[in-house]
């Protein structure tokens with residue numbers, strides 16, 4: 660929405676905004692906690708409130724056509740976009756394309772944790788969606804792997820729903836999360852944070868029954884004799900996000916193998932002329948305020964490419 664509004668503001672008059680979901684706003688819709696928009700709107704908003712402000716501006720812009728439940732399945736280097744709407748496969752030829760496809764979560768399989776494969780292990784963002792949007796509580800006793808903001812916020816969210824959050828386990832010696840989140844999400848709820856520790860094993864047959872935790876040395880190897888077990892029925896994995904760029908990659912754009920973002924010397928550019936990327940699909944941002952700011956740059960860059968407003 661930020662990119663579309665900025666492109667319009669820079670003179671582009673025929674903009675199609677494709678969204679596979681039935682609402683605009685992306686991940687913001689599941690982030691019902693406050694803390695959004697402090698920079699952008701100088702107000703403390705929840706995620707849906709932040710999204711709503713942009714949705715209203717988008718609705719008020721007649722040159723921006725919004726198409727919901729529109730799943731983009733193909734992008735060509737010539738900027739032909741194919742998307743599925745209920746019951747139809749549509750195609751559109753664009754003069755410029757801005758990809759704003761967000762990111763996906765790293766999973767348990769990406770940080771190999773030995774043990775069994777019982778039910779009860781969830782990516783933390785998925786658990787956030789289950790709790791906040793579907794009304795499902797994933798379990799009764801949880802351990803959270805990773806102390807980034809999503810892990811911290813989910814620790815508090817689960818505690819507020821009556822789940823006993825036994826611990827947050829962090830392999831590094833400092834958290835990547837905001838200090839305010841460590842205080843407000845863990846300390847205020849008496850949830851222990853184990854720095855320099857890792858989950859060495861998840862066990863349980865059908866359902867998670869517990870995890871083994873060990874302290875790690877400077878090489879992240881287990882310190883002998885430091886192990887202990889924590890009984891739990893749920894493990895939330897919050898170990899990083901990966902820019903979502905399957906469509907760009909399939910279109911032949913250069914992708915940086917280290918980040919999975921578009922390989923580019925300049926913000927919001929891709930190697931395909933006229934195809935731009937913004938938000939978490941370009942690089943993973945901590946704050947939505949910066950996503951909006953940089954996505955506006957993408958909108959203006961696309962307008963400049965099109966020579967709009969001249």
Ligand SMILES: Cc1cc2nc3c(=O)[nH]c(=O)nc-3n(C[C@H](O)[C@H](O)[C@H](O)COP(=O)(O)OP(=O)(O)OC[C@H]3O[C@@H](n4cnc5c(N)ncnc54)[C@H](O)[C@@H]3O)c2cc1C
Pocket residue numbers: 677678679680683684685686687690694695696729730731732759760761762783784787808809812900906937938939940943944945946947948950
């Ligand atoms: C789980 C999680 C929690 C977060 N919590 C916070 C927080 O508390 N505070 C904060 O400031 N920031 C938070 N962030 C940071 C986040 O960077 C921003 O909140 C921001 O909203 C991300 O915006 P985005 O548009 O880049 O991505 P997204 O919000 O993920 O939007 C991408 C959109 O693209 C759509 N899409 C993807 N592929 C296709 C396709 N093929 N066809 C059609 N549509 C498609 C998706 O449905 C989605 O709507 C969080 C991020 C995550 C992942």
